[in-house]
């Protein structure tokens with residue numbers, strides 16, 4: 001069994017963060033380990049408190065896991081501060097593994113999960129180490145410094161994110177309003193999109209965490225990047241389309257759905273370049 005590591009914040013509500021990552025890893029048959037960057041007091045209605053960990057303690061967690069497990073792939077989520085990002089980058093530079101960076105910035109209730117002063121550290125310290133970066137539209141705007149309104153804007157933002165050193169970027173279309181939920185994938189020499197029908201639902205808490213955790217699990221198991229993204233898209237579509245009816249706010253997705261449906265989900269793929 002392959003081992004993966006998530007470096008992220010804890011969501012007491014269980015739908016996002018470390019909890020979403022570990023549930024996804026378990027469902028996809030990889031052994032999940034974790035380094036917690038911050039505790040959040042959180043439910044589906046919002047984030048009510050944030051308690052960051054000391055950067056040295058984040059380092060200690062990562063180094064402990066790395067010293068004892070052959071970690072194939074790492075995922076980062078909520079990193080909160082420039083100091084924690086620096087600690088994570090310094091630890092990860094010592095290890096060769098796939099790295100999926102989910103550049104978590106704000107929760108669905110608009111609470112900040114990344115200090116404004118940490119954005120440049122994310123770009124200069126972590127993006128150069130990334131196999132894949134998975135911003136949503138507002139995160140891609142912040143990383144690129146561009147306003148995104150059109151498909152050309154998406155391409156221009158992706159170019160800037162690749163120029164920062166990431167090998168590949170998925171700009172997720174969850175925040176757009178098209179009939180299809182389309183994600184745009186860019187590498188140095190390819191561009192393609194993956195789409196599934198957009199579902200009208202309040203169950204979108206942790207969608208980004210879950211999608212990037214699934215990418216991480218598939219990369220660890222030897223899937224090529226393209227196939228890892230397509231399978232992760234199936235995982236998140238099924239998780240959103242068959243929600244567990246819990247919480248009165250942005251409810252959680254269903255991490256069991258992919259397994260129960262044996263991954264049965266149509267993803268439309270459009271090769272652009």
Ligand SMILES: Nc1ncnc2c1ncn2[C@@H]1O[C@H](COP(=O)(O)OP(=O)(O)O)[C@@H](O)[C@H]1O
Pocket residue numbers: 135136137172173174175181182183196197198199200201204206207208209211233236237240
């Ligand atoms: N309502 C929806 N129906 C179908 N897929 C969705 C929906 N909302 C988000 N997704 C998909 O979930 C994944 C996470 O996207 P997004 O919600 O944009 O991320 P984040 O949680 O980081 O804001 C993407 O693959 C996106 O296309």
Ligand SMILES: Cc1ncc(COP(=O)(O)O)c(N)n1
Pocket residue numbers: 008009010011016017018040042077078104106107108113204205206207208209210
């Ligand atoms: C600890 C933590 N990490 C990440 C998110 C973002 O969640 P989403 O995937 O819905 O953007 C969150 N709400 N809490």
